[in-house]
Amino acid sequence: MGMGLALDIGGTKIAAALVADDGQLSERQQIVTPRGDAAQLAAALETLVSPFRQRVDFIAVASTGIINHGRLTALNPANLGGLADFPLQECIRSVADLPCVLLNDGQAAAWAEYQALNGECDNALFVTVSTGVGGGIVWNKKLLVGQHGLAGHIGHTSSDPQGPLCGCGRRGCAEGIASGTAIGAATQEWEQPVNAAQVFEMARAGHTPAENIVQRSATSIASLLADMHITLDLDIAILGGSVGLAEGYLQRVKFAQRALPPLYRLPVQAACHRQDSGLLGAAMWARASL
Ligand code: ADP
Numbered sequence: 001m002g003m004g005l006a007l008d009i010g011g012t013k014i015a016a017a018l019v020a021d022d023g024q025l026s027e028r029q030q031i032v033t034p035r036g037d038a039a040q041l042a043a044a045l046e047t048l049v050s051p052f053r054q055r056v057d058f059i060a061v062a063s064t065g066i067i068n069h070g071r072l073t074a075l076n077p078a079n080l081g082g083l084a085d086f087p088l089q090e091c092i093r094s095v096a097d098l099p100c101v102l103l104n105d106g107q108a109a110a111w112a113e114y115q116a117l118n119g120e121c122d123n124a125l126f127v128t129v130s131t132g133v134g135g136g137i138v139w140n141k142k143l144l145v146g147q148h149g150l151a152g153h154i155g156h157t158s159s160d161p162q163g164p165l166c167g168c169g170r171r172g173c174a175e176g177i178a179s180g181t182a183i184g185a186a187t188q189e190w191e192q193p194v195n196a197a198q199v200f201e202m203a204r205a206g207h208t209p210a211e212n213i214v215q216r217s218a219t220s221i222a223s224l225l226a227d228m229h230i231t232l233d234l235d236i237a238i239l240g241g242s243v244g245l246a247e248g249y250l251q252r253v254k255f256a257q258r259a260l261p262p263l264y265r266l267p268v269q270a271a272c273h274r275q276d277s278g279l280l281g282a283a284m285w286a287r288a289s290l
């Protein structure tokens with residue numbers, strides 16, 4: 001298949017890189033995701049893709065949102081600044097007329113991380129704690145995409161029926177409690193509201209309210225892992241996203257798991273490809289399907 005260009009479109013950042021046949025990444029770059037405006041998103045994608053169009057044989061896209069028939073439909077439009085619908089495949093095709101394969105970002109990352117387990121197990125869950133909370137399920141060695149691209153949208157399982165209203169329209173979704181956005185939002189009442197990275201820094205410095213916010217997120221993820229495990233009898237969970245990979249977070253999830261009955265404590269580890277799981281997974285998926 002030759003060289004691929006992989007994109008990973010998240011609610012906060014868009015990454016792009018060349019991916020060789022052997023999975024080697026090069027020329028990785030990253031920009032901030034334009035929010036709320038389809039024309040700006042299209043322009044950003046054009047800027048990223050056009051320099052590569054003569055140099056690659058295919059384009060592989062991992063993207064936030066429900067990816068169905070080449071369109072991106074936001075389950076939680078707030079994660080994209082209110083943008084609810086975007087013709088992703090058409091947009092990329094208009095920049096580069098190349099084979100283009102699209103997948104949800106959590107699904108793509110799950111695929112790359114599962115491959116990295118080298119056949120150790122058959123059933124794995126990937127969870128990204130990032131702008132939102134996303135996921136991907138590999139079940140009996142197969143990636144679950146779903147008939148409408150919905151499979152793995154575990155951030156919208158219920159964490160607290162009395163919790164905040166989620167941008168998807170449901171109350172108390174895990175995403176509204178655990179995501180980086182939710183962590184930042186939890187400081188809104190503070191004299192000086194801060195973002196998720198700052199909440200983590202404050203928590204590490206021993207600031208109790210910050211610690212409580214981070215722990216609340218991690219506890220919600222531990223509960224999510226338990227629900228998924230008891231539903232699917234999984235072998236392992238893999239944690240990614242800037243919050244999921246933040247220093248101390250995995251330990252907090254494990255700490256919360258200790259409060260659960262042993263049967264619910266699904267083994268969990270950090271994504272071995274770190275921030276590149278989505279890029280790599282999309283490229284692998286595209287190679288296999290083209
Ligand atoms: P995307 O959602 O675009 O894939 P990220 O995985 O980087 O992007 O997740 C973005 C979220 O992670 C934001 O809410 C941001 O505030 C938060 N974040 C970024 N860096 C850190 C960090 N070092 N520690 C904790 N949270 C972070």
Ligand code: BMX
Pocket residue numbers: 009010011012063064065066073074075076077079080104105106128129130131132133134135153155156175
């Ligand atoms: C949201 C949803 C998922 C996505 C997840 C993580 C939208 C726009 N996105 O639950 O499709 O997988 O966020 O996305 O509805 P990220 O932006 O945090 O990487």
Ligand code: ZN
Pocket residue numbers: 076155156166167168169170173175
């Ligand atoms: Zn929701």
